[in-house]
Amino acid sequence: MERHDLNRMFDALAPTPEQEQAGLDRLLQTERKVRPMKKLKKLTVIGIAAALMVISCAAAVVTGIDQRLLDYFGASPKQAELLLPGAVPVDVTVEDNGAALHISQVLMDRYTILLLADFTAPEGTVLDMDEGNDGINRGFGGIEWSMPQLLDPAGQAIDLNQSWAWHTEVLDDGDPLDNHLTLLMRMELEEGIQPEWNISGLALRGEDLVRFDPDLKRYVTVYAGDWSCQFPVTWQDMGRIIPVNQVAGQVDGVDISVTKCYLSPMTLQIQLERAVPVSLRSDNAEPGAYGRWISAINADRVTLTTKDGQSILLAELGGTASDQDSSTMFQLKQITSLEQLQTLTLRVGDGSVDIPLEGLIPAE
Template structure:
């Protein structure tokens, strides 16, 4: 795993520099002083120019705020994603959207900070602050009930607690993952979370520690990171015919869609997920990612979503990763007996 200093370097490279802020402020002050000297004694003109300057500044602030919605990547998100280099960090920043919605009740404050996503996976970064005096120092957190209303008739939701550097305070950061059949980018969603739960490391059991309901609405105006590759090629899965319809590739997930009239036979041949550790199972439908530099990796451990629908005779597989992958350097993806070339570069 890449070290923490690498992440700090990436974040610092994206963040505004103090010297730049000070220089910008100094330039504004100097310009303001010059304007006052130049038009001394002409009050109507001075007032007019001041009004124009104020309007320009307001427009600039509005434009800056709008741009920041897409250009900033929260440091917690940066650490969670762990991009491979500065270029990918900038690419991820350009797709992030700032929500900044806050919901408070007597039991705590929930802040929805940012969202990013692709064609099938959406990450929502949120902070939770408990009342003063409460210590949130558990290994894992989640909400017992979670309901996010989208235009998708199926979704899978999960939570991951992030290391915020202080386990003795009343605050935590969480990433909520939402996996769907299709992208939910651009949708306005209604989110309702109820009863914060905590647990020790696996196999610890979740228990409610802070009751309450937090409810809000916000838009998912992130930029879809995915590149869709139509495939439509015959493959053989555990000895049965199928058609690999498409592969969708992004830094945060790889999604495969498969059609087959032998879903029951394929699932029976694949068998149950074999547990090899606490909440770790072997991937019965692995993919191998071949990179342009000759290296490769295989999804030996199942992480993501496997959805088999017998009525439509379709399989949806969303492969997620511990850290983002270098999707722009993928040369090909191997799935069972088929190797699919992937175009590299942005």
């Protein structure tokens, strides 16, 4: 069965019958609808090569992580050193309609790409992004319109060919109703950056700053304009793959195996597989089976333990699921050296499995 995009947040409770049916209806669709996106002017090979030379020189000078990213992760200067392999200094400013977007840093591992940017409108402008409402989408043009593209050395978009999630978070800058926003844009890839991808740039679509209005049930424009841009990035994976093929427990009498995990100082990704596919039809003889399957693991059922016995707290980012396999992504609430980790424990149903974390292999 074809995999479909399901940006879902697992929780310990199974969904209501109405929620479950809505999810199943989406899974049973045979076509994936992709909103057409405005094409950006591509960078030439020479242009990207020259820009990469500039960024390499900048990297030699700018070796730190932006303090706002450190505050976001709650990281100390020592912990910041663990993120340096995935940090790319950027200094790109785009102006339109009196406002400026300045992108200052990209932070990447295999499954997560973070972009830090400042958006500044003219003095006296109120940029109301409804920051107190955690449950709405916000950013440039909505989710699909603003999905960035990874570029190859020729400036061509790399075909992701996988499920993804993309959202924008407004970081607290002390005044939610002034003319300035600090934006943290996050891209999550279900299958991760592939070894054959030769990533040399990133294209951001920045048309119209919007937020979703739950009362109007539509996106509203906070500030109109187009701040789309392209810039070079280089990628070095700071994580490791954990090869696993063990049964972790059962859901509804069906074995659930852990097939693979990935760890970086900031990300944990876990892939599960059912021995028997779950039925996705409404006449399923086991009501709620799909909900129990996608809720097989969550942050309360996963434990990362260090060599000194400390447990690293996790925040669930979401994931995707089909009738037989699923992937779930977590953010480590404490930036952690992989060398300090000892065990990953997963609890599925009444079972559990301890996965040793010594001798992690490079994620290639």
